[in-house]
Amino acid sequence: xxxxxxxxxxxxxxxxxxxxxxxxxxxxxxxxxxxxxxxxxxxxxxxxxxxxxxxxxxxxxxxxxxxxxxxxxxxxxxxxxxxxxxxxxxxxxxxxxxxxxxxxxxxxxxxxxxxxxxxxxxxxxxxxxxxxxxxxxxxxxxxxxxxxxxxxxxxxxxxxxxxxxxxxxxxxxxxxxxxxxxxxxxxxxxxxxxxxxxxxxxxxxxxxxxxxxxxxxxxxxxxxxxxxxxxxxxxxxxxxxxxxxxxxxxxxxxxxxxxxxxxxxxxxxxxxxxxxxxxxxxxxxxxxxxxxxxxxxxxxxxxxxxxxxxxxxxxxxxxxxxxxxxxxxxxxxxxxxxxxxxxxxxxxxxxxxxxxxxxxxxxxxxxxxxxxxxxxxxxxxxxxxxxxxxxxxxxxxxxxxxxxxxxxxx
Amino acid sequence: xxxxxxxxxxxxxxxxxxxxxxxxxxxxxxxxxxxxxxxxxxxxxxxxxxxxxxxxxxxxxxxxxxxxxxxxxxxxxxxxxxxxxxxxxxxxxxxxxxxxxxxxxxxxxxxx
Numbered sequence: 001x002x003x004x005x006x007x008x009x010x011x012x013x014x015x016x017x018x019x020x021x022x023x024x025x026x027x028x029x030x031x032x033x034x035x036x037x038x039x040x041x042x043x044x045x046x047x048x049x050x051x052x053x054x055x056x057x058x059x060x061x062x063x064x065x066x067x068x069x070x071x072x073x074x075x076x077x078x079x080x081x082x083x084x085x086x087x088x089x090x091x092x093x094x095x096x097x098x099x100x101x102x103x104x105x106x107x108x109x110x111x112x113x114x115x116x117x118x119x120x121x122x123x124x125x126x127x128x129x130x131x132x133x134x135x136x137x138x139x140x141x142x143x144x145x146x147x148x149x150x151x152x153x154x155x156x157x158x159x160x161x162x163x164x165x166x167x168x169x170x171x172x173x174x175x176x177x178x179x180x181x182x183x184x185x186x187x188x189x190x191x192x193x194x195x196x197x198x199x200x201x202x203x204x205x206x207x208x209x210x211x212x213x214x215x216x217x218x219x220x221x222x223x224x225x226x227x228x229x230x231x232x233x234x235x236x237x238x239x240x241x242x243x244x245x246x247x248x249x250x251x252x253x254x255x256x257x258x259x260x261x262x263x264x265x266x267x268x269x270x271x272x273x274x275x276x277x278x279x280x281x282x283x284x285x286x287x288x289x290x291x292x293x294x295x296x297x298x299x300x301x302x303x304x305x306x307x308x309x310x311x312x313x314x315x316x317x318x319x320x321x322x323x324x325x326x327x328x329x330x331x332x333x334x335x336x337x338x339x340x341x342x343x344x345x346x347x348x349x350x351x352x353x354x355x356x357x358x359x360x361x362x363x364x365x366x367x368x369x370x371x372x373x374x375x376x377x378x379x380x381x382x383x384x385x386x387x388x389x390x391x392x393x394x395x396x397x398x399x400x401x402x403x404x405x406x407x408x409x410x
Numbered sequence: 411x412x413x414x415x416x417x418x419x420x421x422x423x424x425x426x427x428x429x430x431x432x433x434x435x436x437x438x439x440x441x442x443x444x445x446x447x448x449x450x451x452x453x454x455x456x457x458x459x460x461x462x463x464x465x466x467x468x469x470x471x472x473x474x475x476x477x478x479x480x481x482x483x484x485x486x487x488x489x490x491x492x493x494x495x496x497x498x499x500x501x502x503x504x505x506x507x508x509x510x511x512x513x514x515x516x517x518x519x520x521x522x
Contacts, residue, residue: 199458201456263457267454267457309457
């Protein structure tokens, strides 16, 4: 009983830490975008965490963990139903690591993160109601169905060498990342981002807030990875926190270094993106890696980010916060890295990781494309030119983010 | 009465204010502006280099009696200069009337 209590307490702390990441995302997104869209971005973020959690309670949890099912699609019923003992009390033999309620809430906090990734990529030009519909469908249904393939005991878990994703490099980050990529392609770039084919800089309005956001996300990752151990096992949790932090640090340093060599300046936002890339990269195998492995994985992720951001720009895709580079590209890297480094490294594992990457690419690209393309062709997903130029806050919300002071606008 | 408007570097504001104080001018308004001019600043953001002539400056607006016109201008010219492109400008115009709101009086005495 004491063991369950200790495990459960840790899991609940981790639940709170993952919840806190939504503040990090909010700060990061508004920091890297213009102040005329701040209310809109915050509204989307708050929508995601509130509606996302409710949907997870209604259908998501039971889509993701359907119990016995065919490995591809299963559903354990609407709503939450806690397991009860013969006397009607909460059945604590549900798991040694946590109670049923903790299980639901911890996983619920992860679910919303996938949509938040998309909200950064589509910032400053997406219409809010179509975005809400997208979130409801993608977080409500696609995320948990895809998640069931691995964490719910589905076909990826049943492979001869099971696909491995410790805390969600694929299940959360690349699920969000693929949708972000599709959305950016369908949405188009912000007005003024590309002039005569040349990339223009659209600097964020509050870099300190973006920095705060990244540090908050790093803190949240203590729970994101630390809690994915699914118990308070001292060895595993402490190792996981170490690998997580080392990867973050290495990612930041390498991104900064590579960006300095490439662009001859010390860009803080690349440093920040590098930290996130390292975190995303280690998320697939944080419990399997040695500290050295973690540093290498983080470093590679950081370096990749600089080139990914540049490539995405050159493909004329506009990603205001670098979501695709951080979450999709580093998510794939982190997933594949489990087959290359650490305890599970092997050819067979690498192949399984590749199968997983491809499987998630398939479901995510297809579903997000269908949802967004349908929305685009019916109600439209992009705001009008006038609205985009004047700022979404005025038109979609009738509000000012900073009514008492005016920052210089550009 | 004359209105003397100066666009100066923000970094020179302290020196200009002290210089104005030294000639007896302690009465003006100022605000921060972004301006366009000959100076260019190089910026880099996420790998995109760009040069902008939209630069932050401070805009000071002083209304003085005619006998203060020359000393004020000289004070600003001496204290705001660096010699580099982008030091700014001073504009001088005539002011028709001036009132003190507290008492309702008008004329040059209100500027003392």
